[in-house]
Amino acid sequence: MNPTQTPLAAGTSLLRFATAGSVDDGKSTLVGRLLYDSKSVLADQLEAVEQVSRGRGQEAPDLALLTDGLRAEREQGITIDVAYRYFATPRRRFILADTPGHVQYTRNMVTGASTAELAVVLVDARNGVVEQTRRHTAVAALLRVPHVVLAVNKMDLVGYDESVFAAIAAEFADYARGLGVPEVTAVPVSALAGDNVVEPSAHMDWYGGPTVLEHLETVSVDHDPQGDPARLPVQYVIRPQTAEHPDYRGYAGQIASGMLRVGAPVTVLPSRVTTTIEAIDTLDGPAETAWAPQSVTVRLAHDVDVSRGDMIAPADGPPPVTRDLTATVCHVADRPLRVGDRVLVKHTTRTVKAVVKEIPSRLALDDPARRTAVEELRANDIGQVVVRTAEPLALDPYARSRRTGSFLLIDPDDGTTLTACMATEPLS
Structure with a gap:
């Protein structure tokens, strides 16, 4: 000190x-x-x-x-x-x-x-x-x-x-x-x-x-979590199965954005099953509300199939669920990224297999309006990439949520991080 x-x-x-x-x-x-x-x-x-x-x-x-x-x-x-x-x-x-x-x-x-x-x-x-x-x-x-x-x-x-x-x-x-x-x-x-x-x-x-x-x-950094849509990526399913709590089933994770309330209707993604929040447990005990970036355990009113990598979101404002991801990316690995490469996509707590479908352009950062068509991205290149995943992901545009709108491309052979990605609206 x-x-x-x-x-x-x-x-x-x-x-x-x-x-x-x-x-x-x-x-x-x-x-x-x-x-x-x-x-x-x-x-x-x-x-x-x-x-x-x-x-x-x-x-x-x-x-x-x-x-x-x-x-x-x-x-x-x-x-x-x-x-x-x-x-x-x-x-x-x-x-x-x-x-x-x-x-x-x-x-x-x-x-x-x-x-x-x-x-x-x-x-x-x-x-x-x-x-x-x-x-x-x-x-x-x-x-x-x-x-x-x-x-x-x-x-x-x-x-x-x-x-x-x-x-x-x-x-x-x-x-x-x-x-x-x-x-x-x-x-x-x-x-x-x-x-x-x-x-x-x-x-x-x-x-x-x-x-x-x-x-x-x-400078103002105050942010009202109620202004953002709630997003809870599930990290663990908790089932202690003790004599005291024989039927306890909770879904634990860190709230990525927004606020959760007991009694609020929610949707589990990507399955799109709808239920309500029965209880919210925190380190300080039960709570009626919780907000980002708190770590919580949520219990749902119905016995639904929820596992690691699923996302709990408001029933009236869930993120899009898709297998085709369009993103602005920065390639961080020394190995180039090419069309046809098989990769892993890591998004919040979910990791799925994917393939690189397109690399539409590389950005010239001295003039971002100018974009150059390329066949690959090399280290430090920033460009656009389209990826097709084997399983659907619940993904917000990065402009709406920096947490749930970002993902990584990972080498499936050695686990090396290849590319940092910021999801955009789908290409027309």
Whole structure:
């Protein structure tokens, strides 16, 4: 525990966010500054960084070392792996995914941003919006990240010029708007000097917006689970068969979205059998309601056939059940994905056999409107894929639910993850 860290207030919310930026834009330094100035660095970590920095002849600690943890990252001065950092302020808790900037590590950025509620996209004020900026923004848009922060870094190297910042922010906003990004907040910063990262800058009195940390602490992440359709993928069937509970039959899992209520009519998918919720059991005892992401055991009013991989959903709003899956995908394996490949589809708690029917296109992320016809997808490619499954799946479009609209393609021979998929509406 860092003795200088302010105690965490009870009931603080959690924000998951990811950082992205082109190589040498200063992303690792920004993250290091964020951790250092918010007093979220342990004393032994700081001592180790200071020791390495002194060995290099640097008086000030190299804050990039707080995140570039792999030896190859330190030697090359680049981020390779996704580095997760957990920290907190009195106002909020954070899970930070520091993602790589290189094109060949696009798959790592997809991994880090897939669960993020906010993405910080970094640009160098001297270079402005470059191809990697557009690529990372397009990935954030594809993954439906609801909030994007544009951090225009190295403002000290352009004389803290307001016109430079304004031009970059306008260009980025136009591009993001074309991708359907719902919200962009632009902040001029100098990660090296600490301007507008945690503390307001004394060099940019023309900027009246929040610092990066202030925005992270105040951006809205409140979400009403009643607004989403309820989805409970069944993980276990519980039948203790004890003298106390001889007829107990419960269906356990983590609620993926929405809210469940005792007495509500539900449908079991893919069988489409309809019944009602008789009881909801939690770790704290029986409950009348439960909501995502709680783990619960649901008991149904009728003795129906339910097994692992089935989904319990509202009778008046179940997800589509289909064997033909159309998705935007990021291919993450070194082995190419080709038409005709036999794969496994892992969706929530269900895994089924499938075959790749089509690869209609590969996306050019510098211009997402342009799509190229291809015969295969290689590592880090993003494109469209059509898959035919051996058994039906209850699948929401990813635009409606990030949890129940995503799935993986897996190599059936060795279990390697091949492709991360975001379900779309069926192709016309």
